[in-house]
Amino acid sequence: MTGKTWALVCAGALVAGLAGCSSSGGGDSDGKVTLTYAYWDEKNQGAAMKKIIEEFTRTHPSIEVKLQFTPNKEYWTKLQTAAAGGSAPDVFWMNGPRIGLYASQGALMPISDQIAQDKVDMGKFPKSLVDLYTIDGKQYGIPKDFDTIGLWYNKALFDAAKVAYPDASWTWDDVRAAAKKLTDPGKGVYGIGAMAWPQEVYYNTIFQAGGYVVSDDKKKSGYDDPATIEGLKFWKEFLDQKLSPSIQQMTDNDPIEMFKSGKLAMWYDGSYDAPQYAKTEGLAADVAPLPAGPKGKATVIHGLANVVYAKTKHPKEAWEFLKFLGSEQANKIQAESGAVIPAYEGLQETWVKSMPNVHLQAFIDQLPDAKPYPVSKNTAGWSAAETDAITKAFSDGQDVETVAKQFAATMNAALSQEK
Amino acid sequence: MSTVERAAPARAAAHPATRRRLRDREWVWGYAMIAPLVLGLGVFYLWPVVQSVYYSFTEWTLFGDSSWVGLSNYEKLFTDAAYGKALRNTFLYGGLSLLGIPISIAVAALLNTKGLKLVSFYRTLYFLPVVTMPTAVAMIWTWLYNGDYGLINYALSLVGIEGTSWIANPSTALYALVLVGVWTQIGYNAVIFMAGLQSIPSHLYEAASIDGAGRVRQFFKVTLPLLSPSVFFVSVLSVINGLQMFDLVYLMFRKGNPAREDTQTVVSLFFSRAFEEGAKGYAAAMAVVLMLITLLLTVVQFRMQKRWVHYA
Numbered sequence: 236m237t238g239k240t241w242a243l244v245c246a247g248a249l250v251a252g253l254a255g256c257s258s259s260g261g262g263d264s265d266g267k268v269t270l271t272y273a274y275w276d277e278k279n280q281g282a283a284m285k286k287i288i289e290e291f292t293r294t295h296p297s298i299e300v301k302l303q304f305t306p307n308k309e310y311w312t313k314l315q316t317a318a319a320g321g322s323a324p325d326v327f328w329m330n331g332p333r334i335g336l337y338a339s340q341g342a343l344m345p346i347s348d349q350i351a352q353d354k355v356d357m358g359k360f361p362k363s364l365v366d367l368y369t370i371d372g373k374q375y376g377i378p379k380d381f382d383t384i385g386l387w388y389n390k391a392l393f394d395a396a397k398v399a400y401p402d403a404s405w406t407w408d409d410v411r412a413a414a415k416k417l418t419d420p421g422k423g424v425y426g427i428g429a430m431a432w433p434q435e436v437y438y439n440t441i442f443q444a445g446g447y448v449v450s451d452d453k454k455k456s457g458y459d460d461p462a463t464i465e466g467l468k469f470w471k472e473f474l475d476q477k478l479s480p481s482i483q484q485m486t487d488n489d490p491i492e493m494f495k496s497g498k499l500a501m502w503y504d505g506s507y508d509a510p511q512y513a514k515t516e517g518l519a520a521d522v523a524p525l526p527a528g529p530k531g532k533a534t535v536i537h538g539l540a541n542v543v544y545a546k547t548k549h550p551k552e553a554w555e556f557l558k559f560l561g562s563e564q565a566n567k568i569q570a571e572s573g574a575v576i577p578a579y580e581g582l583q584e585t586w587v588k589s590m591p592n593v594h595l596q597a598f599i600d601q602l603p604d605a606k607p608y609p610v611s612k613n614t615a616g617w618s619a620a621e622t623d624a625i626t627k628a629f630s631d632g633q634d635v636e637t638v639a640k641q642f643a644a645t646m647n648a649a650l651s652q653e654k
Numbered sequence: 655m656s657t658v659e660r661a662a663p664a665r666a667a668a669h670p671a672t673r674r675r676l677r678d679r680e681w682v683w684g685y686a687m688i689a690p691l692v693l694g695l696g697v698f699y700l701w702p703v704v705q706s707v708y709y710s711f712t713e714w715t716l717f718g719d720s721s722w723v724g725l726s727n728y729e730k731l732f733t734d735a736a737y738g739k740a741l742r743n744t745f746l747y748g749g750l751s752l753l754g755i756p757i758s759i760a761v762a763a764l765l766n767t768k769g770l771k772l773v774s775f776y777r778t779l780y781f782l783p784v785v786t787m788p789t790a791v792a793m794i795w796t797w798l799y800n801g802d803y804g805l806i807n808y809a810l811s812l813v814g815i816e817g818t819s820w821i822a823n824p825s826t827a828l829y830a831l832v833l834v835g836v837w838t839q840i841g842y843n844a845v846i847f848m849a850g851l852q853s854i855p856s857h858l859y860e861a862a863s864i865d866g867a868g869r870v871r872q873f874f875k876v877t878l879p880l881l882s883p884s885v886f887f888v889s890v891l892s893v894i895n896g897l898q899m900f901d902l903v904y905l906m907f908r909k910g911n912p913a914r915e916d917t918q919t920v921v922s923l924f925f926s927r928a929f930e931e932g933a934k935g936y937a938a939a940m941a942v943v944l945m946l947i948t949l950l951l952t953v954v955q956f957r958m959q960k961r962w963v964h965y966a
Contacts, residue, residue, distance in 0.1 A: 311930075312930070320718070336932075340717050483822035483912060484801060486913075487800045487802060487804075615930060619926060619931065623914055626910055626914070
């Protein structure tokens with residue numbers, strides 16, 4: 236009678252069964268090969284994916300590609316179960332936090348030899364992204380797109396408070412001063428949103444303060460480092476001074492929506508959210524490079540890659556498709572859709588022009604200062620606990636330093652279990 | 655009733671051979687009848703239980719290779735602070751959800767009032783949450799609980815009380831969850847209690863009132879004792895359901911909620927460990943311990959029933 240617990244176990248088994256039925260089509264009788272390509276963003280990128288496949292099948296008539304969409308929330312659970320059952324899609328989207336685990340456990344096909352053989356120029360992609368998908372000296376993915384973080388601001392609120400718009404010369408002190416002037420409790424307007432989100436918010440300031448999240452050898456947590464803690468304290472000050480809505484308020488009301496409805500004057504967010512800010516009616520938003528911290532400028536860069544499943548039945552065709560996904564042509568299709576910054580060199584211009592009303596160039600200009608999204612082999616082993624810990628640190632009455640140091644111990648324990 | 659009872663032995667006595675054949679066939683038919691249920695339970699409940707017990711002694715790599723690790727998963731449970739906290743939350747939730755029982759009895763008694771108009775309308779109203787999708791329930795209550803724009807805080811502001819962010823505030827979140835859980839269970843419990851109330855013979859009340867018992871006394875001396883089997887049934891179910899709380903927690907307390915730590919139940923922690931972090935063996939050990947606890951509590955409840963449950 237412990238229904239739900241066991242139902243969950245059954246559900247897992249069912250997912251495995253279903254995934255087993257639905258993926259990895261074999262060769263048809265007429266010699267046509269069918270590949271499955273899995274992705275998780277239908278709303279922003281579905282159209283571009285379909286167009287890319289159309290182009291690919293036009294030049295490769297003997298290969299058919301089936302798109303398999305899974306919402307991001309279930310993507311990894313499903314992929315993991317399918318891979319455990321030996322039936323993952325032939326080609327699929329991969330991200331930084333997962334690449335280490337998937338590559339080290341042999342779920343992905345190394346493509347270094349193919350790259351050398353077909354003379355694919357990896358120099359066309361940002362180096363930090365190519366490195367992200369290189370594990371133990373082997374290349375596992377071709378970068379698909381990338382994103383950096385920028386300082387979004389509400390022009391109307393800046394005008395009303397008579398504060399000059401942010402620009403590339405801004406530092407932390409400028410943000411502090413502006414937040415004070417922009418906060419208007421009477422109207423429910425806050426200077427800035429200090430939400431406990433890693434990629435968009437506190438990773439950036441940790442790097443700007445000269446701190447780190449994971450050491451380069453992936454053995455040590457950076458959360459007991461004074462510089463890292465300084466990067467966190469930057470946000471805690473806004474919360475303590477009520478220049479930002481409290482974490483509780485931003486749990487109830489998504490800060491993205493608060494920014495869109497004019498409740499936040501400044502907000503750190505990624506290039507991937509540009510379409511919704513550019514298109515929100517009545518919102519005059521623009522974006523500037525992230526202000527410099529005590530140790531200079533920095534922004535988190537992260538990007539997806541396309542990878543090939545190690546047990547694919549059609550490695551040759553899958554590689555052909557992967558190569559096409561990494562081509563200038565496929566990247567151009569992505570650029571024109573405006574959803575993501577294509578990884579391919581020289582195509583960022585096309586993306587910047589896709590939304591002329593916002594200064595998207597700010598995201599590209601930050602590339603020289605970009606720091607890779609911090610990952611270890613099993614990022615998922617500590618990232619949920621990290622979100623919980625920093626959320627707690629940012630809550631009322633909590634001391635950032637104490638909570639961060641406590642979490643460092645937890646994270647070190649998780650890192651020590653990675654092989 | 656009585657004709658059947660008399661007829662069967664009469665015919666069987668007349669033809670002993672028929673009786674034997676009939677018994678043989680009854681044997682087959684009996685099993686055939688319960689087969690769908692037994693098979694279903696076996697495949698979807700018992701077999702996974704056996705498997706989970708086995709898995710709890712193993713550790714898994716992400717892609718399905720497992721190795722025997724003996725008791726180490728169970729040892730880890732003792733040092734996992736999150737598990738301790740989840741156990742505490744789960745017990746608190748399970749215990750508090752028993753509050754739904756007196757509320758449900760009151761609702762059932764009201765719905766059972768003689769001469770009440772629109773009975774089926776009220777019954778539907780109370781039962782609606784039971785058949786509403788948990789996703790919808792969670793969404794509506796998340797809106798109601800919103801600290802800045804929620805209806806609850808608006809209502810409170812009318813009487814001069816300043817509310818809080820009910821499900822983001824660590825000190826109120828669990829109680830907010832209990833309220834929603836109880837709310838969704840009232841309809842189901844009330845139906846059981848209504849059936850229980852209706853099966854109490856009216857002559858007992860007549861006799862009680864002749865003996866001079868008032869309505870309150872009738873309730874405690876007649877209604878409650880005779881309702882006790884239903885109360886027992888509902889409380890066993892409530893405890894089991896309470897210990898397995900998952901859907902509302904998963905839907906209402908997402909990552910990044912400051913009250914997450916104070917609302918994670920064992921099953922929701924099980925889900926993140928098994929399917930998000932990939933520690934399937936360890937998660938299985940958590941589930942096995944929860945099953946043993948549930949079993950123990952249910953056995954205790956069955957033992958205790960002799961003291962207070964009256965079967966008429």
